[in-house]
Amino acid sequence: MLPFQSNVERDTKKNFKTKTPGSGLSASHSQARGSSGLGITGAMTTALQSTDALFAELEHKLDPSNREIDAKFLRFQTAAGNFVAIRQEVKTLKKSVAQQLGVQDQELRGQDNQQAEELNELRRQLSEKES
Structure with a gap:
């Protein structure tokens, strides 16, 4: 509890005490005022x-132990979010690398087949020259 909160309550109670009928006011005025x-x-x-609710919330925010707990919670929440994002990024990268490797594999097989055909053609030409 904040030290000045009790003063606020005391001042409010003192300021809002109703006048007694013997204070010189007429009865109808006293009833209306009441x-x-x-x-x-x-x-x-x-x-x-x-x-009071605002003060309680303010005290909660100002309490160093609560700030530390809130900071830890925020760090854990951020770390968990980062972990999920990193896992998703890894999955995306694995998929991308697999696709790129598949494309490169097809290109290399095509080049290998073309080189094999060229080699066979050169062998055939060489065997024709020797004959």
Whole structure:
């Protein structure tokens, strides 16, 4: 709890005390003020609850142990996301390399066949010259 929070509650309670009928106000004015005071009190209660929630959230964020936990969680979350992205990238690269190797293999087989045909043609020409 923040040190100034209790002061806020004390000031609010002090400022919203209703006047007593003996304070010199007429009864009808006192009743009207009392009913409007209930509305203001309800609004102030809601405002105080919202403020308390905001202070609690602020305390949570300012607490060094929570910051450390949040930072670790963020690092783990980032690392997990990076791991998934890296695995996906590896799969994509493996697929790409396999495709490239397949294309190169086909090209090399085509070149090998062409060279074999040229070699056979040169052998045939050589055997014709010798004969």
